[in-house]
Amino acid sequence: MDRCILGIETSCDETAVAVINASRVTNLLSSQIDLHKPYGGIVPELACRRHIEAIGPLLNELLRRAGCALTQLDAVAVTVGPGLIGALLVGVSFAKSLSYALHIPLLAIHHLEGHISSVFLEQEDISFPAIALVVSGGHTNLYKMPKRGEYYLLGKTLDDAAGEALDKGARLLGYEYPGGPVIDRLAKQGNPIYPFTIPHRAGGLNFSFSGVKTALRQMLQQENIKKDLPSFHADIAASYQKAIIESLVLKSLLALRQNNANSMILVGGVAANSLLRRRMQEEGERAGFSVYMPSPHYCTDNAAMIAMAGLSHLERGVFAPLDISPHPALELASFS
Amino acid sequence: MHNLKDRTTPCPSLTQEGGEGATLLLDDAQSTFLLGKQVGMSAAGGEVIGLIGPLGAGKTIFVQGLAEGLGITNGPIVSPTFVIMNLYQGRLPLCHIDLYRFDAPLETIGLDEYLNWNGVTAIEWADKTMIKEMGMIVEILDAGENKRRITIR
Numbered sequence: 417m418d419r420c421i422l423g424i425e426t427s428c429d430e431t432a433v434a435v436i437n438a439s440r441v442t443n444l445l446s447s448q449i450d451l452h453k454p455y456g457g458i459v460p461e462l463a464c465r466r467h468i469e470a471i472g473p474l475l476n477e478l479l480r481r482a483g484c485a486l487t488q489l490d491a492v493a494v495t496v497g498p499g500l501i502g503a504l505l506v507g508v509s510f511a512k513s514l515s516y517a518l519h520i521p522l523l524a525i526h527h528l529e530g531h532i533s534s535v536f537l538e539q540e541d542i543s544f545p546a547i548a549l550v551v552s553g554g555h556t557n558l559y560k561m562p563k564r565g566e567y568y569l570l571g572k573t574l575d576d577a578a579g580e581a582l583d584k585g586a587r588l589l590g591y592e593y594p595g596g597p598v599i600d601r602l603a604k605q606g607n608p609i610y611p612f613t614i615p616h617r618a619g620g621l622n623f624s625f626s627g628v629k630t631a632l633r634q635m636l637q638q639e640n641i642k643k644d645l646p647s648f649h650a651d652i653a654a655s656y657q658k659a660i661i662e663s664l665v666l667k668s669l670l671a672l673r674q675n676n677a678n679s680m681i682l683v684g685g686v687a688a689n690s691l692l693r694r695r696m697q698e699e700g701e702r703a704g705f706s707v708y709m710p711s712p713h714y715c716t717d718n719a720a721m722i723a724m725a726g727l728s729h730l731e732r733g734v735f736a737p738l739d740i741s742p743h744p745a746l747e748l749a750s751f752s
Numbered sequence: 753m754h755n756l757k758d759r760t761t762p763c764p765s766l767t768q769e770g771g772e773g774a775t776l777l778l779d780d781a782q783s784t785f786l787l788g789k790q791v792g793m794s795a796a797g798g799e800v801i802g803l804i805g806p807l808g809a810g811k812t813i814f815v816q817g818l819a820e821g822l823g824i825t826n827g828p829i830v831s832p833t834f835v836i837m838n839l840y841q842g843r844l845p846l847c848h849i850d851l852y853r854f855d856a857p858l859e860t861i862g863l864d865e866y867l868n869w870n871g872v873t874a875i876e877w878a879d880k881t882m883i884k885e886m887g888m889i890v891e892i893l894d895a896g897e898n899k900r901r902i903t904i905r
Contacts, residue, residue, distance in 0.1 A: 428834075428835065428836070463862075464862070498835070499835070500835075500836055500837065502862070552834070553833070553834030554832075554833075554834035554835040572828075572830075573828075573830055574828045574830070575812060575816075575828070575830055575831060576812075576830070576831045576833070577830070577831070577834065579834065580831055580833050580834055583833075583834075584807055584808075584833075587807060588807060588808075593853060626808075626812065626813075626831075629807070629808055630808040633807060633808040744837065744839055745838065745839045745840075
């Protein structure tokens with residue numbers, strides 16, 4: 417049966433809403449409709465106030481674009497953690513109000529379950545067991561999924577997330593936030609000629625990206641490095657990015673083999689990185705695994721992924737009570 | 753950075769350099785970790801610690817030591833640059849904040865509940881805020897190779 421699900425995501429910077437109506441996805445971010453003011457970074461208090469200002473108009477615009485009335489909604493799904501508590505509270509309170517007023521189920525979604533679900537927006541038949549790598553500015557987690565909706569944490573970063581390492585690498589080269597896409601773009605024009613070891617290679621399924629960041633900083637301080645060469649930034653970006661991406665691919669393959677998995681699921685903001693997409697596809701398929709990843713616009717934070725996770729909760733009858741509280745430090749494994 | 757806790761040699765002692773604060777010369781990342789651990793072990797709750805220093809100086813390593821000293825059980829302590837704030841449980845709770853993505857200077861960080869509570873709060877990139885609650889400032893500077901010059905005031 418076709419359901420109409422509303423998704424709401426307010427865990428950090430972005431206010432996001434989406435509707436999945438009979439498999440058609442309408443997805444909207446506050447940064448798309450000019451409510452975003454230029455504050456540079458994000459002050460938690462300010463983020464909270466901005467979520468409050470944005471969420472009502474954003475929902476109206478979403479329903480207009482989706483051609484869907486409020487009364488047609490069958491359920492409302494919302495991110496309950498992890499994230500900034502003030503920001504989460506806005507989305508959760510809004511979702512509870514809709515659930516209560518419209519007499520529709522409330523579905524509580526973990527932010528990382530949302531990211532993993534982003535792959536199901538475009539892929540229906542994924543063969544389980546699967547390994548999911550959630551890789552972004554804030555997270556680098558490997559999960560085993562015996563089936564849809566079941567998650568076991570296999571490994572995570574012990575210090576910096578991969579996306580943070582890419583961003584700070586760009587900053588060390590003199591580029592502004594967000595630096596991940598800058599490294600990706602520069603690296604395409606360069607060659608990986610500088611020696612960076614693959615981070616935490618012997619560390620099993622855990623990651624560590626703090627050391628490679630320090631290695632880059634120390635390399636830039638060396639006097640014999642030819643910083644004046646026109647290709648210097650491109651070459652060093654290519655070398656640095658390669659080390660980080662190879663670590664992600666290597667450990668994903670190890671997890672696939674150790675767990676006799678059939679499929680690899682790659683999600684999160686860094687899943688938009690072109691080298692990671694290509695290398696994961698190449699190496700995964702060469703080793704006989706199916707590799708799935710969402711389109712780049714579903715990799716960064718969005719609410720379509722929350723609605724998609726909600727659809728799965730609805731089908732499995734996993735409902736949240738109206739007195740549920742958001743939690744800033746929620747673990748996915750214990751939550752599901 | 754994962755074998756830090758295995759080392760047992762104590763921190764170098766504090767050497768006074770001028771009238772303001774105390775300055776230490778540390779040989780490696782392990783020493784930064786151990787210094788954080790000592791601060792954590794002596795914490796009684798309510799401490800707000802500001803950390804200052806360039807990218808890769810070892811601010812997060814100091815907080816990892818701090819967490820070890822606080823007996824944090826739900827680690828590892830990871831960088832909160834993108835998520836802004838992480839909470840941990842231990843002998844005392846730890847709130848780990850990172851202001852890296854903010855544009856300086858901030859009159860408020862909008863996380864006031866963690867500036868006056870029973871836990872310990874560590875704020876990286878503390879030079880980006882003007883809040884008065886920070887009772888201790890730890891500044892970590894490069895001193896060549898892996899060495900660090902740390903000033904506590």
